[in-house]
Amino acid sequence: MSAEIERCCMCRARFPKRAAEFDFVSDLCGFARVFVVPTPDHLCERGSHIKRFMLYKNLKYKRLKERDKNIMLIDVHAHYDDKRFNDDRDEVIKMVKESGVDRVINCGSSIKSSRTSVDLAKKYDFIYAAVGVHPHDTARTPENTLDILYDLLKNKKVLAVGEIGLDFFRDFSDRDSQRWWFKQQMDFVADVQYPVVIHDRDAHKECLDMVKKYKGMVKGIFHCFAGSVEMARELIKLDYMMSFGGVVTFTNAKLCQEVIREIPIDYILLETDCPYLTPHPHRSERNDSSYLPLIAEKIAEIKNMTVEDVIYKTGENAKRCFNIT
């Protein structure tokens, strides 16, 4: 059925036989299907892996596209520059594209990773970049950071500044340097007028106070949003959207599911934050954008919408927010 499935989706080992010979045994969500390795001949090198593979481009999604060419499945937050992709980056990115993902925004987290994000955007037509310094990296970023970011913005495929913000959960950089660089970069965004991508972990109040100070001057998204419904409503008033990833599929994600239920779909975006936060039931594995439909599916369930509508709406939101064409 699909010649591109030549590798075990679990460990990426090559199958000795072509995927066309595998049986598709059950339909999970209409987009994703389970396929089973039927005989020992078909085992990948590391054993009998049974795994869903995102075949939706061959299924519903393809039909959806035929109906409306403008529909786009967009991952607004990914880290393909991460070292966990060092061994097979090109293959994964190719697989992601084949799985039907239309656009990916690769988010910088340091100067080095911002540069790599731009390089990835240059190399792959469907990848775009955001450039910025993550709170984890503020203690080590060079003094001329803003000049470098300014230079990187000259590339047309850079769509946003990010990710920037505060992380009081890990505290990898001291809080003073986090605050200082968050403020510097917010001033910078106000200046250059790009959308901003905000990382807020256990720092809801300070992040909200910060974006309030830039009301009317800066807008963008809170990625992996983990705040309350009240905070979400405040952000909407400030023209921010919220992106959600694998966390929505975790059973202990009640708050995040409540936020999704309460806010209009017009403010919701899809993300993976890959290689992190892989959606259920693949939680312990490395994440990539081909899992996006699992997130769309969960949001559809929470909001009582169809998966197609969630993909369509979130795609439109992403286009509007980041000026994606």
Ligand SMILES: [Zn+2]
């Ligand atoms: Zn983040």
Ligand SMILES: [Zn+2]
């Ligand atoms: Zn991230």
